[in-house]
Amino acid sequence: MVADPELRTEHAAPAKPRSRIGLFLPFGLLLGLVILWSIGWYVIRDRAAREMDGWIAREAAAGRTWTCADRSITGYPFRIELCCASLKLARSDGGFTLGPVTALVQIYQPRHGLLMAQGPFHVDQGDLSADVTWKSLEGSFHGASNGFVRASLVVDEPKGSVRGAGPDPIEFATQHLELHARPTPGRFESDGAVDVSLRAAQVLLPLIDPLVGSAAPADLSLDATVNRATVLRTGPVPQELEAWRRADGSLDLTLLSLAKGDRRLQARGTLDIDDAHRPAGQLELRAAGLEAVVGQIMGQRMGSEKGALIGNLVGQFLGGMRRKGPEGGPDAPADGARGAAEAGLKPLPPLRLADGRLMLGPFPIPNVQLPVLY
Numbered sequence: 001m002v003a004d005p006e007l008r009t010e011h012a013a014p015a016k017p018r019s020r021i022g023l024f025l026p027f028g029l030l031l032g033l034v035i036l037w038s039i040g041w042y043v044i045r046d047r048a049a050r051e052m053d054g055w056i057a058r059e060a061a062a063g064r065t066w067t068c069a070d071r072s073i074t075g076y077p078f079r080i081e082l083c084c085a086s087l088k089l090a091r092s093d094g095g096f097t098l099g100p101v102t103a104l105v106q107i108y109q110p111r112h113g114l115l116m117a118q119g120p121f122h123v124d125q126g127d128l129s130a131d132v133t134w135k136s137l138e139g140s141f142h143g144a145s146n147g148f149v150r151a152s153l154v155v156d157e158p159k160g161s162v163r164g165a166g167p168d169p170i171e172f173a174t175q176h177l178e179l180h181a182r183p184t185p186g187r188f189e190s191d192g193a194v195d196v197s198l199r200a201a202q203v204l205l206p207l208i209d210p211l212v213g214s215a216a217p218a219d220l221s222l223d224a225t226v227n228r229a230t231v232l233r234t235g236p237v238p239q240e241l242e243a244w245r246r247a248d249g250s251l252d253l254t255l256l257s258l259a260k261g262d263r264r265l266q267a268r269g270t271l272d273i274d275d276a277h278r279p280a281g282q283l284e285l286r287a288a289g290l291e292a293v294v295g296q297i298m299g300q301r302m303g304s305e306k307g308a309l310i311g312n313l314v315g316q317f318l319g320g321m322r323r324k325g326p327e328g329g330p331d332a333p334a335d336g337a338r339g340a341a342e343a344g345l346k347p348l349p350p351l352r353l354a355d356g357r358l359m360l361g362p363f364p365i366p367n368v369q370l371p372v373l374y
Contacts, residue, residue: 065090093236094124115139132160150182175202192230198222216261223254238374245273263289286345
């Protein structure tokens with residue numbers, strides 16, 4: 001017996017509709033993640049604002065008033081970005097004002113901060129004041145649980161003037177400037193030591209051009225270690241310098257190098273502050289073209305012919321020191337790299353800063369008194 005096809009169709013179970021939840025589940029999860037992330041971002045932003053307000057209040061209680069004009073905190077969804085239309089610091093010994101400032105951190109890298117600032121920059125410190133502008137300024141800070149990893153500042157085409165140090169303003173300009181700092185390996189926690197590296201290219205400082213007899217731009221580099229740097233804060237300069245001095249702070253110059261035309265100078269040594277608040281220490285010097293500088297200086301006092309004669313005598317004296325070397329033999333450098341860096345440089349007697357006087361070897365430099373720093 002054959003079943004009727006129509007009868008089989010009537011008794012078949014109806015098909016269930018297919019669920020579409022799986023199609024919408026990823027979008028639902030994504031929407032939930034966006035909502036949670038948004039809530040988290042606003043929580044972090046509010047916490048950053050509260051911490052900033054607390055820090056500003058603590059600074060004000062210590063006599064330092066910070067003003068961030070038209071403050072805003074943006075950067076959603078992946079960073080916290082603080083913007084100030086201008087930034088101002090006022091304290092008892094002076095202060096500064098700065099143009100628009102932006103500081104930001106990434107949500108996923110909160111210990112890495114970036115800074116961008118525009119000029120103009122105006123600073124007052126005691127009787128001194130300065131104005132500086134630049135093409136671009138960028139800074140960065142890599143923090144750590146026990147301090148920081150490194151900090152950097154890069155400025156293109158800064159230029160400005162300083163007033164109050166003499167009858168006329170001191171003008172200056174630089175093509176490029178970089179400043180880097182990091183904790184000194186093995187000495188940061190025990191000595192509060194920080195390594196500092198400074199590079200300034202094509203520096204123009206007309207004030208010293210007549211002194212050295214050259215209007216050529218200068219290149220400056222400095223590698224140094226600041227001992228007890230962790231003592232320094234944002235208080236008045238005299239207060240901070242005195243705290244640093246009492247903590248046995250010092251500056252170890254690994255290498256200070258200055259090149260201006262055919263004049264070159266290198267210095268190594270240690271500097272600090274004495275009990276009378278004057279610079280103190282000793283530097284080992286090497287120079288090239290110094291005879292021209294000496295001739296220029298002496299020529300202004302004794303006439304060009306006598307100045308040139310004294311300059312030549314200085315050059316011959318230094319050349320004899322270089323040929324003899326420290327032990328009567330050739331003055332060969334300890335390593336090739338250092339020798340290449342110091343090629344053509346002649347050793348000078350040590351420069352000592354002591355009791356407010358400046359001495360080259362055993363001879364005091366006349367008419368020079370070291371200033372009281374604070």
